[in-house]
Amino acid sequence: MNNRGTAIITGASSGIGAATARRLAAEGFDVVLGARRMDRLSDLASEIGGVALPLDVTSPSSVASFVASVQACRVLVNNAGGARGLEPVASADEDHWRWMWETNVLGTLRMTKALLPSLIESGDGHVVTVTSIAAVEVYDNGAGYTSAKHAQSALHRTLRGEHLGEPIRFTEILPGMVETEFSVTRFEGDATRADGVYAGLTPLTADDVADTIAFAVTRPAHVDIDEIVLKPRAQASATRAHRDAVRD
Template sequence: MLGPHMMRITTAGMRPTRPQHLREDHHVSTTPESTAASTGSPDATGTSTSPDQQRWAVVTGASSGIGAATARRLATEGFRVVMGARRVERLERLAEETGGLAVELDVTDADSVAAFVERVPECHVLVNNAGGAKGTAAVAEADEDDWRWMWETNVLGTLRLTKALLPKLVSCGNGHVLTVTSVAALETYDNGSGYTSAKHAQAALHRTLRGEHLGEPVRFTEIAPGLVETEFSEVRYGGDTERAAAVYRGLTPLTAEDVADVIAFAATRPAHVNLDQIVLKPRDQASATRAHREP
């Protein structure tokens, strides 16, 4: 993820004690009851949560990177996390670690989304994280299949999940949709039009929701990261690890945990506080195309 403004938020001292989750077998059929819920864990404001007050978070693209880090981080805040992604084995390991639910999800497939939503008992927080980029072709050489994948994943995937879970988010009385866009949603750059156009569209979708649901008990926060060292670049370059590593060479990029901390911070503000947009980048990155790199 690449790009302009930077907002550095320190969460030190705000993080509640990590709850102790007992390991259990987490397949798609896992029941909603968890150790965290039955023993009483801290809720999103740090107070005790009884079983019937358990807050639920849904995180897409949770098998790696920002999604996996966010699932872990929200679990430490007392959320029961429903994790969705295509790589189920990774999800199940994460579910055992966090006390969450692992459910297979392909956001580009409407039937998969419908089946996933059926498994979500409640939803207080939705983190639209599934997304990605493919290729670096100029517009004149654009690959329509790559464009189609980027738009299906980043834009229609966000639309499908948000549309399906909005009733639960509103009915819970304090819902929150957090969409992970990118600094690519704020500016454009050469040889990145497929990704920047998809991220601009995803951001437009998310920002429109803010007005359409004004006056309802649901908040909307856009998280726009710059350079984050995850599998993102490896996917973009078709598995070319050398090119992927070069993206982060000479500077200290953000980590998935850095972004997860910001997501958790936004998700745990009081109900009347709406952080509309948070842009975060490494100290050495000024924009999508401008960064200081040590030789």
């Protein structure tokens, strides 16, 4: 298999990021993995023949150090992100909001801004940003997350026009329900509450999303898949899903 260049994946220690790292390595990319949990990251890098580097996208100095250690970049997968809390605006937790905006929005900004020169220099750069159906929908008690994902999406879509005519593509991936650590993080470690999110239906897996990302970044250079929305068959929207009766 021909070498496809270097793919950098943020939030690569688990979930969609880890699955994407495995999938892109299998597709022939040299994979550089970034995340805070270096124990997990190092194990994954050893498994797939990748490079593990510490990365906290909420820290400008961490991003700068990470980028300084990278020799080249043809594909950037902005995957680091997440949600915290599920409160109405009237009782919003500002710390939760601050973390969501720092991680989802400013984290994507920092990584993309820092790596744009390398991406363009590659001659066929590709920025993939994993947002969510929350980037196009809103729902009660979710304003912190949906507002951050709307902003992240707007940032990503703006890049498409700003770099029109340059050798770089932009793809937004908007998943619905994916069973990862996402809900555990949102509910601050409450695994029982997190499991309830997926009760009675078959959610997407991290591998499902990774397959979709791999498809987008392996299209011919003249093909830009602007956005892909993927949801479980049982999910129609952020607030509407069919659930089978859950038996004890």
